[in-house]
Amino acid sequence: MxxxxxxxxxxxxxxxxxxxxxxxxxxxxxxxxxxxxxxxYRIELRKNVLNDAKKKLKNVKILLWVLAAINLVLGIIFLMQDLTFYDGIGLIISAIVFSACVFWVNKQPLTGILAAFIFWLLLQLSVVFTDPALLLNGIILKLVFIGIFVKGISSAKDYNEYSQKLQTINARN
Structure with missing residues (x-):
């Protein structure tokens, strides 16, 4: 036949x-x-989910740039004071790590966000181990950061899934 x-x-x-x-x-x-x-319609829906994920990833990148800038500024201030010189070095290294994570998010969103979130959590834990009373300092801001990271992780998963599906369809064209 x-x-x-x-x-x-x-x-x-x-x-x-x-x-x-x-x-x-x-x-x-x-x-x-x-x-x-x-x-x-399914293709348009995937594009819409992908665009929404990109917006949320942008929010995470903004947060990482803000964290990098705060750490850099504080690091420079601490470097100027003799007693806190090593704290200044640590803050500048943190700024570099957060900046690197932004570029990592551009290449591999989920991995970059997870790395930044884990690094941020480790920094928070190191402060709490130094002085447990600091756990509640800035708790609202910390909760906002956690929310942004969690939404970013969810968006990175969506971004990976839907960009892969759309690439598969487009690659076949």
Whole structure:
């Protein structure tokens, strides 16, 4: 039995005239308009989720830049004081780490955010071990930071998943 070959109008791959869906991209080439509309809707939905994830990732990057700037400024101030010189070095190193995490978030969002969040948590724990009374200092701000990190982690997962799905569809084109 020989099948006629057609071309998918979405990805230009050869498909059999018997196929309802393109085996390459899943487009319902020989389906009805409702199936075609559903396919396009799913792509738009993925793009919307991806754009939302990008916005939330931007918030995490802003937070990391703010943390880097605060640590840098405090580090410079501490370096100017003889008694807190080593604290100043530590703060400048923290600023470098937070800055590096921003670039890491650009390359690998989930890994970069997790690294930054763990580093931030370790810094918070080191302060608490030094003086447990400092745990409650700035608690509202700490909770806001945790919320931004958690939303960023969730968004990074969405970003990875949906960008991969869209790349798969686009790669087939």
């Amino acid at each position: 020989e099948y006629n070959q057609n071309q998918c109008s979405h990805c230009n791959e050869s498909i059999s005239s018997e196929d309802v869906f393109c085996p390459n991209c899943g487009y319902p080439e020989n389906g009805d308009q409702k199936e075609k509309d559903k396919f396009e």
